Amino acid sequence: MTGEAEKTVRDPVSGKESKEKVATYEFDPSLETRYRDDLFKTFRKTIEAGYFHFIIVDCVNDKFKHYQEMTNFAKAKRFQVYIVEMEEKAEDCAKKNVHGRTLEEIRDIEKNWEKTPHNFIKLDVRTLLQDEAVPHVEMEDVSDTEDLSDDEHKSKDIELIEIEDVSFSHVILNIW
Numbered sequence: 001m002t003g004e005a006e007k008t009v010r011d012p013v014s015g016k017e018s019k020e021k022v023a024t025y026e027f028d029p030s031l032e033t034r035y036r037d038d039l040f041k042t043f044r045k046t047i048e049a050g051y052f053h054f055i056i057v058d059c060v061n062d063k064f065k066h067y068q069e070m071t072n073f074a075k076a077k078r079f080q081v082y083i084v085e086m087e088e089k090a091e092d093c094a095k096k097n098v099h100g101r102t103l104e105e106i107r108d109i110e111k112n113w114e115k116t117p118h119n120f121i122k123l124d125v126r127t128l129l130q131d132e133a134v135p136h137v138e139m140e141d142v143s144d145t146e147d148l149s150d151d152e153h154k155s156k157d158i159e160l161i162e163i164e165d166v167s168f169s170h171v172i173l174n175i176w
Helices: 029-049 064-076 090-096 103-111 150-164
Strands: 002-010 017-025 054-058 079-084 121-123 169-174
Touching: 029 054, 029 064, 054 064, 064 079, 090 103
Parallel strands: 054 169, 079 121, 079 169
Antiparallel strands: 002 017
């Protein structure tokens, strides 16, 4: 949940202090069911609005029932659902979490974690998250006036047709 709090801010030019309202993040474990319900309502509205062809849902879904309703709704609206599982040590999660969960609570989540059902497409994004794993490539400059052979024109046209022919949308549900 987000809330508001007053924060004292110093103007860098004048040095004067003033109070301004800022958005704060507050997590109440007793409201977790409500948070999930609100997430699903927002998710449903986002899909129904039709503005996006690609939606990422980033939240802890340690139980299949936590994301089942979203995946069913997305599939019914012709979205393709992909699951990304983020594997990390409980100690690292405890250091990074913004919910104020203790290491013990995170270990309980990990211990009771339900595996993703086999009928879901899982994406491996580890290489996207590791700068060292991504090879750096030198790109060659090509002028706009440079002629392409007929074969090069044909292959570029085919690539464009394949990209434009995509007729369904994607939902990535990040479950950790």
